[in-house]
Amino acid sequence: MVIAVVDEGLGNSAYLVDLGDGRALAVDASRDLRALRSEAERRGLRVAFAADTHLHADFLSGAPQLAASDGARVLASAAGERAFEHVALHDGDEVDLGGLTLRALATPGHTGEHLSFLLLAGPRALGVFTGGSLIVGAAARTDLAGPERTESLARAQYRSLRRLAALSDEVEVWPTHGAGSFCSAPPGAERTSTIGREKATNPLLLAGDEDTFVRRLTSGLGSFPPYFLRLAEANRLGPALIGRPRLRRLSAARVRALLAEGAVLVDVRPARAFAAAHIPGAISIPLRPQFASWLGWLLEPGTPYIIVRNPDQDAAEILGQALKIGYEAGAGELTEPWDGPTSSIPMLGPDRVGAVSVLDVRQDSEYAAGHVPGAVHVELGDLPARVAEIPAEPVVVMCAHGERAMTAASLLARAGHRRVRVLDGGPGDWADATGRQLGEEA
Template sequence: MPSSINPWNIVVEGRGSDQRDAATGVPLASPDLGGPVGFADDHLVPLLDAGLGNNAYLVDLGDGRALAVDAGRDLRTLREAAGRRGLRVAFAADTHLHADFLSGAVQLAHDERAVVLASAAGRRGFAHRGLADGDEVGLGGLTLRALATPGHTDEHLSFLLLDGERAVGVFTGGSLIVNSAARTDLLGAERAEELARAQYRSLQRLARLPEDTAVWPTHGAGSFCSAPPGSERTSTIGAQKEANPLLAAPDEDIFVRRLLDGLGSYPAYFDRLAERNRLGPAVLTYEPVLPALAAERVHALRSEGGYVVDVRPAARFAGGHVPGSVSIALRDQFATWLGWLLPDDAPLAFVADADQDPGEIVRQAYKIGYERIAGHLAGGMAAWRAAGLPVARTPYLTPDQAPDTAYVDVRQRSEYAAGHVPGALHLELGTLAGHVGDTPEGALVACGHGERAMTAASVLEHAGHPGVRVLNGRPRDYAAAHGLRLTEGEAP
């Protein structure tokens, strides 16, 4: 941030509506624009990726062009929204070097000649317009102003959208998010506190915007970039000043403690994706497909260092699966667990049911950079059995069927702390591969419903630790069936 920008003091230039905040350049009083404003609420289209817990945004610029903000590599919903309005994406802005998905900005530049807007400090390795604090980009009747808001990453920018002099809204990326702020440990635990202090100053800067300014974050509920649960994905500056516990922190030290204490684990692929976004994801000139593979080819894949991923529902996997395959059900969270549990440099073969979309498997894998896709088992498990190949099974037990045995809870730390079966061993799913030896033989593996627990059982089986059972149900249901009450608090 240039030394001339002081986020703590207000500099008054002139009188009345000419008074401006030095940190943002926005008038302290809303100016009388003397006529209708050019931006309306329906000019903004939020685009939710429920699996990753993120929003991208499409802004109708009113002249046949559009601005895309933090678009991911899977551009289907964005293109559908633009197509309905007859828009061409002319600008693609990224608030930061994303760790949880590959950016779609390079693809938009290739396909639609979009100008990529991003922080100059990010040293991106592809054509873009590098922006520094205070730089502005004309968008027809609107203006986009870059605000340096480091914390989530070093080079993080927020983008303030102006209609004339009026601050319409601010794309806050991983800075100010609804009722929180994004995590600051993605560049290493040793920098987490330093970046948390930068995050504090960034949030204080954003809080100086007019209270009716809309807040449009990228990360929201369900994001491992640290968003609390809740249904609201956008807000206003005024609402956040009232409701955000981090903005309510009385000083920087308390802010830092609150932010760092709330950090949980995050997927392993986060550690490598930011650099891929800096270099620029490969442009796709074709629709990736999932080739059909004979059962014998899938059988041979594991000996060649590959993985078999079973995307069928947990109950189907339990009833019979390829030995050593990893169960990751094809649902919203598929990409997250694929990226958390498996390497991105090994070939992958998939087992699916006939009614599951092979294209969805490919799109979810590609959006987080998993491109070594060998194919899918042609004919599914029926073909596997017909080839005379071995079949493994995993007991999937309802709470009343489950025995009184060692109970392994694979949920996230916050879920476990909110209520768990007394005496449960807590081993998060994302870390389980490193704790195979800590898992008791014959244990009952459980999560919130059963999907992650089945994944955990498959990880253990893949590592040579078979014999575990999976709970098909919730911890509270197991406790009720066994005359127990859930316990709160973190594991020792």
């Protein structure tokens, strides 16, 4: 039995394989092991093997933690030159799981040392863990090792996908990256597939030649959080083991002292609560599945940060998301009423936007699909470096629903902008309220 453990925020799937004797194989588990452990405990399983398909850029691996806490054997590519104890696998190597066999297939492309893992029952292939090689409807991006390697890795990806396509049509495809991932997975609900289905529908497998494949794969690659450039090496060295993390309790006086020393307030309350009242200078990053991505995108690594949350928001969720991308500089949380000044940011209904400047902070692809005519477009991830470009005049910030817009508004307010509003809704709501057409990129 193969159980997918989906991280909706990062758009990834880890896998837990029941080996039939109380042991399990974990594939591409992140450092936030809460969901995977819950699945294992519910089924009475102990993780005996932890396999990583590649040196992940979007999260820290949980394999070293599973080795330390569960005695799991870590299985990974020899080409990855990991600096901690593991079974270093080459193309064609096999690992006996006890009744099942895991065969390593070299499938470079997404990364240079990428492996896929073919799961065998005797001679029969049950499925293949494809990581960031073949994914549902696409293949993962090849630009994370730098622009100078993008094309050569894309050509390696072409060969890897054709190698996987040579497997039998009924073989299950279990990718790591899925919808919502910054690793170029297309939108859609499907997390798994089969070789036959991908051969029939995947535009990259339908590309007539290598050059066409490379153009399709590398055209329109979107932005990604800057921590992606650091985590592969952190995974090669091996993430530090986690003990019992907790948010340290901080008084208002201690918070003021830490802010004076350069700490940053991260307010994880819902956007509406932040809009009503917040501590001046706080950055709004609402606690939701995408919290980790925006925390890592907007804060420099090592920056001490202080959490402001509602009592009903789960501290373990905040810590789990932060730790899986290596953001361990949390100084604690404010745990007593704030006795200083507060600020607010009005939220406007779509019928009240009027003739003021509109700042759209969605991703490029979202903006191109339809936007308020005349809106200035700056992706949220780029905004900290481009705040000075935003005129100090009344501005309405918008995204798809309001969370990213509130984050952007908080960044503007932190930089000294005082006439900032947030659209309550998205471009579709504006079009419905005004009866006007959205603009589109040619």
